[in-house]
Amino acid sequence: MCKIIVMANQKGGVAKTSSTRNLAYSLAEMGQRVLAVDFDPQTNLTISFGIAPATVKESTASLMMKMLMDEALPDKDSYILNIGRVDLIPSKKALTVAEVNMLIERQDDCLDKLLSPLRCDYDYILVDTGPSLGSLTINAFNEKGHPHIHVVFWNKHQRTMVPFVHPSIPDKIRKQLIRDTFAERIKAYCENKQQAKEHLSAITDEMIDEFEQYMEQLHPQEYRRLREAFGRITDDELGTSPLDSVVGAMKIAPFLSRLFALKEKMPKKGRLYYKLLPEDVKAEVDALVAFLKENNEYIRNLVQDYVESKTCLAMLYDADPAHLKEQQEKAAAEADKLIANKILDVIRTMLRKDREVQSFEYTEARKAYLTEQMICEILMALEQAAMSFDMEYDDRQKAMSTELSKAARKEWYLRHKDKGIEP
Numbered sequence: 001m002c003k004i005i006v007m008a009n010q011k012g013g014v015a016k017t018s019s020t021r022n023l024a025y026s027l028a029e030m031g032q033r034v035l036a037v038d039f040d041p042q043t044n045l046t047i048s049f050g051i052a053p054a055t056v057k058e059s060t061a062s063l064m065m066k067m068l069m070d071e072a073l074p075d076k077d078s079y080i081l082n083i084g085r086v087d088l089i090p091s092k093k094a095l096t097v098a099e100v101n102m103l104i105e106r107q108d109d110c111l112d113k114l115l116s117p118l119r120c121d122y123d124y125i126l127v128d129t130g131p132s133l134g135s136l137t138i139n140a141f142n143e144k145g146h147p148h149i150h151v152v153f154w155n156k157h158q159r160t161m162v163p164f165v166h167p168s169i170p171d172k173i174r175k176q177l178i179r180d181t182f183a184e185r186i187k188a189y190c191e192n193k194q195q196a197k198e199h200l201s202a203i204t205d206e207m208i209d210e211f212e213q214y215m216e217q218l219h220p221q222e223y224r225r226l227r228e229a230f231g232r233i234t235d236d237e238l239g240t241s242p243l244d245s246v247v248g249a250m251k252i253a254p255f256l257s258r259l260f261a262l263k264e265k266m267p268k269k270g271r272l273y274y275k276l277l278p279e280d281v282k283a284e285v286d287a288l289v290a291f292l293k294e295n296n297e298y299i300r301n302l303v304q305d306y307v308e309s310k311t312c313l314a315m316l317y318d319a320d321p322a323h324l325k326e327q328q329e330k331a332a333a334e335a336d337k338l339i340a341n342k343i344l345d346v347i348r349t350m351l352r353k354d355r356e357v358q359s360f361e362y363t364e365a366r367k368a369y370l371t372e373q374m375i376c377e378i379l380m381a382l383e384q385a386a387m388s389f390d391m392e393y394d395d396r397q398k399a400m401s402t403e404l405s406k407a408a409r410k411e412w413y414l415r416h417k418d419k420g421i422e423p
Contacts, residue, residue, distance in 0.1 A: 012131035028085035038091035040130035309389035
């Protein structure tokens, strides 16, 4: 289905024409059939394509006048110019006269009538409008024959905010258009980047091995002494795998389907916090948390690290072995709550996008990206929390094992006396 994209703003100099031209050529580069329409009396789009408006016989100005006078339109080959891979309907300054006549005749669907028979010939029709909210822009926004995508460029410096949408929405629409339009190229770039990193790692590993062999031959006794003193760093000593390789080797599909199924069950109004959710939705969130722990070994291992670190920290003040299981269960519940909050953060972002952009469609690439983002945030949050507990445990253990002064011992006792701990 052909998509008609209208670039509009009542102020000039906000990149309407540049975006129209660049988007047209980008889409054409991807093999799409693109028609650009200059619907601005200033003829900037026509000039940007290298066409002198004075040399044009048929333009949007003459076509609008013929439609207003109920005259038959000429053959489309006479007013559609081929500029490389992009087709163009140019403009002339006489379009201002047509705008006045549209206002007098109260015609707001001339452009829609012009573009309707052309939809079958193109995948995208891009309309560049002038810096005004007059009859031409109203014609561009008319949707009787075909729904349009309105990209409204907002001037952030103006004092009177009268346009159609919040200023953040045009930027988000443009970013989403870029992601959707260049999804395959972005994916290819990421794959090439990953391959380059793997090749670079292989080269550096080979160079290190060669250097070690050289040093062993050059100073065998000194090399053996250093190996005996420090040994060799193994993969286990380096910790878990890098985050990009973890996510790259992960199967996203099972998590993706559950995440978006949960999104549909979320309340559409009100604050999205775990405590405020209906009981049935809470159960769905808890089920997704359990599914993540069960089917993702990285999350499962980090949850165990979180529980161990938090339990060790808690046992500094409660050394009773009978309370160990209670502390572990409490730490596990906290880890589950942390994972649930990260899930709700991602869903909250998606619901905000749905409210800002009506009928927002999620491509498969976008869904995979959001799912990967959720898993990455869960992994980072669990790891950071566990490391924080470990550092706090070391600091407190060191402080408690140090011989304190009489005043310090008294202060420590007053602070912890309700916990049943003797200094």
